[in-house]
Amino acid sequence: MTMLFGLPEPVVTATVGVWALLIAATSLVFGLRWRRPGHYDELVSRTMSWWWMIGAFTFAILLNQTVAIVFLAFISYLALKEYLSLIPTRRIDRGLLLFAYLAIPIQYYWAAIDWYGMFLVFVPVWLFLFFPALMALRGDTKGFLRAVGTLSWGLMLTVFALSHMAMLLVSGEVHNPVAGGVGLLFFLVVLTQFNDVAQYTWGKLLGRHKVTPDVSPKKTWEGLIGGVLTTVVLAALLGPYLTPMDWHWSALAGAVLGVAGFLGDITLSAVKRDLGVKDTGGLIPGHGGILDRVDSLTYAAPAFFHFFRYFFTP
C-alpha cells in the first residue's frame, strides 16, 4: 500500500473527507443559527464538540500505533470512571476499584502485543473470577451480588468491548493489504459515529413510530431504518477503499455496524433510565458524557471485529 505521512494513503484521503464533511456541517449549522438566532445553540455546541473529538482521533491515528492505543485506552478509562461514578457502590470496595482501573493498561497491552488468546480471556475469565473472590476475601457480604454484577458488567462494556478497537488496529495490520489496521479502525469508528448522526437526523426529519418507548423515547423506526440504510450506502462506498471487503461485504458490514450501534445505544439508555439520569456525564458539551458518545461503539466494536475476523481472516 502507498503511504502518506506514515499512514496508508486511503486513510489520509478518507480523513480529509471527514474534515470536509465536518466543515460543511459546521457551515450548515452556523447558517441555521444565523437565520434563526437562539434556536440552534444545542446543535452548535454539539458541532463544536465534534471538532474536538475528530481532532483528537485524527491526532491519535496520525502519530503512530502506540499513541493510538494509549488514546483508545484513555477512552476506556474515561468510560469506566464515568460508569463507576454513576452506579451505586460500596465503601468497602473503594480500594478494589483502583484495581479495576488497572485492568485497562493490562487489557490494552494484550492488544498492543497482538496476544489474541489472552486479550479474549483476560476480562471475561480472569477478572470475572478475580474480583468476586477478592470481594469475598474482604468479608463483607452485604450487597455482594450487586457489587460483583455491576463491576463485571462495567468492565466488560467499558474495557473489554471497547478494547476491540485496539485489537482491530493491531491484528488487522496483516489482514488488510488495502489500508492496514488503521484502515479497519477508521472504517469502524467513522461509520459507527456517522450512523449515530444519521439515525438522529432521520429520526428528527421523519420520526413517527417509536421503537422502544419505555427505554429511549426518541428512537424511532424511521430513524433506525433511515440511519442503517445511509450507513450501508456509505459503507459500500468506503469499504472497498479502506478494507479488503468488496462492496457487497462492505454493505453487510455497514448493516452490522448500524444495528449493533443502535443496540449499544439503547442498552446504555436502559442503564441511564434505571439509574435515573439523563446523561452519563458532562464531559462533552452538547453530547453528555463519554458513555453517551461511545455507547454505540461498545456493541459495534466487538460486532465488527468478529464479523471481520470470521469472514476475512484465514
Added chain:
Amino acid sequence: MLSRNPLIRLLRFLFFAVAVRAVVLVALGLTVRNRARLPKDGPAVLAANHNSNLDALAVMSLMPLRLLPKLRPVAAVDYFFTSKAKGWFVTNIIGIIPVERGSAKKGGNPLLLCEEALDRGEILVLFPEGSRGDPETLGPLKKGIGHLACARPDVPVVPIYMHGLGKALPKGSSLLVPFNCTVNVGEPLYGTDSYNAFLAKFQARITALGDEDKKPAWD
C-alpha cells in the same frame, strides 16, 4: 498576605496550572453546573460543602488562573500546621488563611484575617461545615460563615455543592480512586444583620443545590 517572592509565586502558579489541573481533569473529572454564577472578580466568598482534602483544590480550579493570586482557602491552624514543611507548603503554595479554632471563646475575632483579605479584594474559599465529617453528607454548619457574611454584607457568598470528592479521597484515606465529581454553583447570598438568618438561608440554598442531582448510593 501571600508571599511576594517571585519564585514562590511561580511555584504556586505551576502547582495550580499543572498539578492541580491534571488531577482535577484527569483523575477526577468535574461536571460543573451553573458555572456562570461564579464571581468574575473579588471580593467574594466561595462557600462549599466539605468531604475531602481535595475540595479546596477542586473549588480553586473552577476559577481562571488569572485570579489565582487572589484565591485564598480558609483552613484551621491546628490541622495544617503540624510540621514546618507542611506549614510552609499550605501557607505559600496553597495560600491558606489560617483560622484558630475556638479563639472566639477567648475573646478574639477568629475571622479578622478573613475580613482583611476581603477588604483587599481577595476571594475566600471556605467550608462552613468546618470539618469533612461523614463522607458525602452535609454536616451541621458552623457560625463562622454567618458572622463573616454579616461583617461584610456587600460581599457575595456563593454556595457550592460538590459531590463525589468524598468517594475519590475521603477522610482517613490517602489513596486517590478516580471518580467523576459534580459541582453545582448557586446564586450568591448576602449577609444581613442577623447571622442566624443568613445561616438558615445558606443551609436551605446549599441543600437545594445538592438535591438537584441524583446521587448514587454509597453504602
